[in-house]
Amino acid sequence: MRSGTNLPRVGGYNQAVVLDAIRTRGPVSRIELGPLTGLTNQTVSNLVRRLLDAGLITESGHAPSSGGKRRTLLMPRADGAYALGVHLDPDAAVIVLADLVGSVLQSHRFALPRPSVPEEVVDEVARAALRLPGSADVDPGRLLGLGVAAPGPLDGERGTLLDPPNFDGWRRVPLLDMFAKATGMPVALDNDATAAAIGERWIGGKRRADDFLFLYMGAGLGAGIMVNNQVLRGGSGNAGEIGHAQIDAGSRPCDCGSNGCLGPHCNPAALVDDLFARHGSAAARRLGLSGGPEAVRADWRLLRRAVRAGDPSATDVVRLAGRRMGQAVRGAVALLDVSLVVLGGEAFGGVEHVLGEEIDAAVNTTSVTRALGRVTVEPSLIGETAGAVGAASLVLHGRYAPGWRMLTEASAPR
Amino acid sequence: MRSGTNLPRVGGYNQAVVLDAIRTRGPVSRIELGPLTGLTNQTVSNLVRRLLDAGLITESGHAPSSGGKRRTLLMPRADGAYALGVHLDPDAAVIVLADLVGSVLQSHRFALPRPSVPEEVVDEVARAALRLPGSADVDPGRLLGLGVAAPGPLDGERGTLLDPPNFDGWRRVPLLDMFAKATGMPVALDNDATAAAIGERWIGGKRRADDFLFLYMGAGLGAGIMVNNQVLRGGSGNAGEIGHAQIDAGSRPCDCGSNGCLGPHCNPAALVDDLFARHGSAAARRLGLSGGPEAVRADWRLLRRAVRAGDPSATDVVRLAGRRMGQAVRGAVALLDVSLVVLGGEAFGGVEHVLGEEIDAAVNTTSVTRALGRVTVEPSLIGETAGAVGAASLVLHGRYAPGWRMLTEASAPR
């Protein structure tokens, strides 16, 4: 259980609350932080001093006076902390170095062979990751750790990747330990969709506060869930598997053994297949698609370009996928009662708006009679690197976002 | 925001943590509570004394010695606190008086006219509720308040019922304020499925800890969601609307305006209709069903009895509903990553096992390949009064279950 708390933890927690408020509410003064956090002015003052001393925030000018002493404005210091983020995907690894405000300072991408060997990939990624901070002139003492975002089911307790689909040869890989050993740093592991949601919260500030669902499309489809400013991870760390929602579509079999799951219909390969199936090879040739499993990445890119250019066949296929996602998202939105859906991940690049329209239509058919507010559907603020940026923000979020764990778990921040 | 915390709140919170541990882990000693709560022995000792003084727990004998002084066992005191619970349904109101351990001391049920008038119902319910504590010889100072469970969408902030389906004439009813005025007590309001889940957690102790999904069937179908021992209420207090999940079935139109929702297929009226549609009037007559909207309650009771007696037509219809629920539950379980599904609510009475088998089959087809643990499907520990007991436990849970709100919201327990 381990759910009791104590004083030092309260201090650390309140410090995180103040930092989070400064981060998300742009430049604010101490006096505004009081009502914002529920703390007294005095407490805010103390915590702000600690944050200044720790180099996490800075005073940035003054607000115009409203009749008395001017307010001193506080801002997060980008150079206050850094984190590395790795996004692993079946065919590529993306590594980024991000600072406290979530800006990407360096990034590196390399393709992976298929099948790939876990040990080799971890080794290569770790070495590449460790080179980034040097080339960006980062204070090593402020580099907090490495975040890893990986697809598919994982064992959250142990930090093990179980057996992600499309990842041949990766079964029960203890990624957390492997990266910890390879880098000598603290490592955080989460699934890619959850990481992307955390990244979105970290970057988005008050535009991404409270509750939202992050719909993530990489090699497959997943969701990251933020409820009440807390990440919903579920019992085993695998919440957000929206791909197993039932939808009304021709049955493609799902890895899970069921029929009728959303997942097999909404991924780049399936959409390319759909184009061939619904519009024939002629249309595919017109768009330049070559078909076949190795060409999925390129074909999907061409397909998306065609959608942006207004091609009707391509648009039809993507809109169909949007309607299918809409069915699942409608169910998820009703189940979770969130009022914001964010679309992101590298595979969404360029077609967020078309998909967004369909999903918007699906979720908002229900709202009128249910008298609940409208659900907003928006593209991600991060864009295609949501996975890697999310991975880096796992570290930042874990260390600096106020949460339950700070009050109940053992270690407290400095 | 208001998310900072302070010392008195920490005290109250830790006290709740200790009480919750004593409640859920049966009789325990102070020394066991240390590791269980993460607090030191000394702190546990202090908090236990406070709980004893407050009359919420009692010392109940000793554990056998293991070589030294015997452990003094601690138990919750049933007479430490009481709460009233009201479950409102389109055709009946059920009122219960429950004690601290969730036992029902008194209960009262009366049918409602259709359509009913909110003011009259509240008035009648409030008067009946206020009579219960007197007839059970309850210390009025220990009666904490009244919980109300109502179906359908509500405005959690304001305590207003919006426009529940089947509840003609109930639109934007400020139930919270009305009951507060009518009873002069603190009132808590939640939707029936969420209330039932909270009740299940309250009654179930460690058998219902951590994460579960409570599938509730009354006049309609809903879900209550418990994640990490906290209630998931969503942005507007309407989480758990599983009835709007898409399923693969002939399209009955849903109130929400969509087609393909689960809701219209899984309620007593729909199941009675299904029996007529799939097995004809002859089968219906054989079971004694009369058909028609007024007879739904009686027909559904007969149908369930027929299932228990092994009638194939009735079983077919119920199993079909189970498979449909299974599709939605499978999606919800994957999305939330819970490993326990509980079935309850008055309309499930007697057919939990048949439905449970189908739902179990649906959710556990996925688990083998996904390498996540098996999902357990069980009937509720409360049974048919889950709504009213859940309503009472809203009050008890709100006051004594450890949670975020205790650390962040204004008022602290004594």
Added chain:
DNA sequence: CATTACCTAAATCCAATGGATGGACTAAGT
């Protein structure tokens, strides 16, 4: 136009409050 007194608001100082801690101690068993 410069000076001065006064007002307001922001931020900090300081003593007090109250909860958790750790080590020493007592109580009650084998």
Added chain:
DNA sequence: ACTTAGTCCATCCATTGGATTTAGGTAATG
């Protein structure tokens, strides 16, 4: 004599509330 359960006590530490300091504005005055 030993073991285990539970408590006492001095200490630590974060928050609190009231008083105080800091740093501006404003308006009357010379």
